[in-house]
Amino acid sequence: MTQTQALAILFADVSGSTKLFEQRGDVEARRMISAVLDALSDVAARHGGKVIKTIGDEIMCTFPGAMNGVMAACDMQRRMAQDIVFVRDNLGIRIGMHHGDTLVEDGDVYGDAVNTAARMASLAKREQIVTTASTLKGLTNVGAIRSRSLGRARVSGKLLPIEIVDVIWQEDTSNITTVQRAIRIDDGGTTEVKLTLRFRGQVIELNENSPIFMMGRDASNALVVDAEWVSRTHATIEFKKGYFVLADRSTNATYLKLGDDEEMRLHRDEVHLRKSGAISLGQAIALNQSDVVYFQCNY
Template sequence: MGSMLLVPALPCAMDDIMSSHLDSFLAILFADISQSTKLYEKYGNAQALKIVSGTLGLLKKQVDRHYGAVIKTIGDEIMCSFVDPDRAVVAACAMQEAVRGHPKLSAMNISVRIGVHVGEVIFQGNDLFGDAVNVASRAVDLAGAEQIITTGATIGLMSEDLGLKNRSIGLIKVKGKRSTMEFFEIVWRDDPMDMTLIATDTFNISNVPGGTLKLTFKGKTVELNAKKPMAYMGRGEQNDLQVVRPFVSKRHASLELNEGKFVLTDHSVNGIHINMGERKNVFLHKDSIVLTDHGVMSLGRGFDKSDAQVVHFSIT
């Protein structure tokens, strides 16, 4: 897809803008490596550092290719700027494709998550500050592995000629803003298997304070709340809660905080079996359900099967 979305070079280079020392209206992009701490645990410090550096280097090449500027590197994350949203979003798609198409990185299940927002920024030395930076940072926090998250403002300024699809992930609170903002996922993949997530009903996420959903599996706990309104479960390492079994899909299910309710959506081949209060052995397949109180769920297998992997959940 990246080769189809090249944007022509602009006569005004990023270096000219950076050297002008003026406030500007730019597209800000954050990209970071998903769950990079696992790399250090798995491969050791030296090898993990090489993997992180190599991945960031691959991302920086796409920034250069699409006439952007790398502002800084923060651990496993890069911050970039572009003169318009088209270039930022096309570069984001190219980054995802580059990582996914790299044989070694793909074999190690390396993935990145990206956030983009367009707005006013302030230059201080070689760094950028301002509302656009803060919102773009929030966008990358909302993104899951292999996702590109942006804002309604960015979507509104993008050229229709790009032909990129998007889906709303809802209205979400951003620190420092009185009102919520609508965020969107950019659909960059052509693989039909990856479209399962897009095909399900979309819920408006409202960052209602209070209320936490806890998911526990084999000693690991994942929490959903106003600060983290989305999470994923599945076989792939990129998921927030990983359940490694052959009958579990790579991206098996998603959970979203929707108007104060926790919504579980199945995207898998084999579905989810749920026991929740008086509701026993509910089978969820390509559909959504509101979780209440506490209970258990089994991904891809019935509770009566000896190899069922039970995930416990509770809402407080």
């Protein structure tokens, strides 16, 4: 029987498990990961959670309310940080969660809330809890929970990016970098966020709600650079976590100059765009003057 139920969906996975298998071997790495997942399951149960499934090095849980999920996520991170065995073996986790309506069927859960929670997990880094701003807004007693805005991120199936936050679980926050964003959870205020691109007389403006901007040789790209050294889909620009991010997908790399900094070569990697600069697809900027893309960031 299928029913709709508001639940907090939480994904937690072991950070760096691939390296763990390389260093420790299959048997020992599997044992270590199982120990982590067992510990996370125990924490989830103490907060009224239910383990839906484990997928490799990842655990998926549901909780009856957002507060249950947030408190469980914080305790999961503390459990990892305080366990001598886990610390000795350099084990850590990253967590993503979201509260929303789900379809419950045959002991499993489906729907938009599950997809959103999975996306939050993909954005989280080691020792981090990433959730949606709407999850925290729905809490009635949020005084004990500290968070910081991470800006906005795109989620598959949603037309516009959504506001995401980092839940601060550490009691000592002296070593945590404060991220200041123009968008605040409590009042929803915004300032203009814009990226201006100039290429061969064209002027293109992107904002935080713009779709992923694709550049390359193929005619399907938003910006077509027709040169033999340019890949069909060479690079993309996407607004995520509060910044415009340039990502290279090419064979011959993307060359980037930020302000007065030295030119960098970007290959199958990504970097935050800041201030102003120049982008060249496939060749160094000095060799490719006619096809340089100039940009100006306004955060």
